[in-house]
Amino acid sequence: METIVKLEDKLGRTTRSSISQAKPILLPDMEEAAIDALRNDKFVGGENVAKFEEEFARFIGAKYAVALSSGTAALDFIFMALRVQGQKVVTTTWSFIASANSIMHAGGQPVFADISETDYSLDTSQVKFHLEKGAKGILPVHIYGQPVDYDSLQDLGDRYHVPIVEDACQAHGARFKGRYVGSLGIAAAFSFYPSKNMTVLGDGGMVTTNDESIAKQVSKIRDSGRTSQYEHDILGYTARLNTVNAAIGRVQLKHLKEWNERRRSIANSYFRKLANLNSMIGLPPGPTSDVEPVFHQFVIRIKNRDELKGYLHEKGIQCNVHYPIPIHLQPLYINLFGFKEGMFPRSELLAKECLSLPMHPFLSDEDVDYVSEEIISFFRRISS
Numbered sequence: 498m499e500t501i502v503k504l505e506d507k508l509g510r511t512t513r514s515s516i517s518q519a520k521p522i523l524l525p526d527m528e529e530a531a532i533d534a535l536r537n538d539k540f541v542g543g544e545n546v547a548k549f550e551e552e553f554a555r556f557i558g559a560k561y562a563v564a565l566s567s568g569t570a571a572l573d574f575i576f577m578a579l580r581v582q583g584q585k586v587v588t589t590t591w592s593f594i595a596s597a598n599s600i601m602h603a604g605g606q607p608v609f610a611d612i613s614e615t616d617y618s619l620d621t622s623q624v625k626f627h628l629e630k631g632a633k634g635i636l637p638v639h640i641y642g643q644p645v646d647y648d649s650l651q652d653l654g655d656r657y658h659v660p661i662v663e664d665a666c667q668a669h670g671a672r673f674k675g676r677y678v679g680s681l682g683i684a685a686a687f688s689f690y691p692s693k694n695m696t697v698l699g700d701g702g703m704v705t706t707n708d709e710s711i712a713k714q715v716s717k718i719r720d721s722g723r724t725s726q727y728e729h730d731i732l733g734y735t736a737r738l739n740t741v742n743a744a745i746g747r748v749q750l751k752h753l754k755e756w757n758e759r760r761r762s763i764a765n766s767y768f769r770k771l772a773n774l775n776s777m778i779g780l781p782p783g784p785t786s787d788v789e790p791v792f793h794q795f796v797i798r799i800k801n802r803d804e805l806k807g808y809l810h811e812k813g814i815q816c817n818v819h820y821p822i823p824i825h826l827q828p829l830y831i832n833l834f835g836f837k838e839g840m841f842p843r844s845e846l847l848a849k850e851c852l853s854l855p856m857h858p859f860l861s862d863e864d865v866d867y868v869s870e871e872i873i874s875f876f877r878r879i880s881s
């Protein structure tokens with residue numbers, strides 16, 4: 498699939514079509530699987546759903562996987578299964594809002610830690626502070642596909658006897674010390690929203706866990722809390738993954754390793770080509786001997802972020818800001834808890850400086866060269 502097409506503009510000059518920042522992938526094998534599921538499987542609760550769960554659990558290295566209608570439902574139902582009602586759970590201010598919301602959906606209260614000094618992992622001293630004050634769980638987020646420093650969180654979880662729930666919604670296939678994220682904590686949530694490293698080409702999510710009682714409870718909550726067709730003993734929802742989406746997810750899962758490999762190779766090129774700008778931009782954490790990221794996003798930091806974003810936009814390069822507002826400064830959280838600017842300064846600064854460069858497996862080497870060269874040109878222009 499070509500992402501750069503030479504076009505003629507109105508004056509007959511050759512221009513590039515834009516390079517998209519993210520790209521959901523629809524290939525013929527996915528279309529065939531979808532049509533086959535629509536024609537031959539049950540619309541709801543079909544064989545494709547059970548197979549997708551089995552295959553995803555095997556891939557992650559977890560005993561159970563439960564397919565859901567979204568990543569948000571996956572997080573919500575884990576916290577409902579863990580019965581966090583009335584309790585505090587420590588999480589990050591640096592994520593999509595669903596991470597913290599899920600604790601409230603289950604009747605708990607999110608309390609926040611800032612990101613760490615060196616990467617997007619949680620500041621463990623702030624996590625410890627909340628655990629000492631009685632928080633009953635930890636929700637780290639493997640943001641941008643970068644696994645958090647799990648060992649230090651696990652030490653805290655063990656010391657204070659609290660469970661760790663992983664938000665792996667951006668990290669399908671990332672590994673920490675050789676283990677896939679989603680197999681590290683008591684349970685984990687994945688999202689299959691179209692921009693993710695793998696998608697069901699619609700909304701979708703998955704819970705992975707080794708705990709049979711969590712798997713059973715999540716399955717029940719997603720299915721109206723039923724014990725049999727018309728008997729219900731808990732308050733449930735209708736939040737199952739549709740069969741046609743599961744069929745697409747199964748095909749996407751087969752491509753995931755190869756796509757993640759391509760993302761890593763693109764990230765390597767960005768690291769190499771932008772290395773000389775290191776005093777002017779911040780590059781993302783990247784791989785270490787313990788950590789294998791999957792680069793859901795490749796996020797750089799730069800003081801004059803909006804200027805660079807505008808410049809790249811003019812050059813046909815689409816970039817995004819993930820995220821312009823940390824969770825504690827969302828109007829909802831200000832209204833509910835009275836958070837103020839300055840409370841979590843590292844996340845607040847990142848919100849002003851972060852820029853997500855184009856990152857998806859169908860970027861060509863030429864695209865990556867072009868993006869990198871235009872970033873270098875931008876700095877040449879502002880320093881001349």
Ligand SMILES: Cc1ncc(COP(=O)(O)O)c(C=O)c1O
Nearest residue numbers: 567568569593595596666688690
């Ligand atoms: C870190 C994180 N958590 C949770 C979610 C929620 O997933 P969904 O959009 O599938 O409900 C997302 C999705 O964007 C996410 O990026």
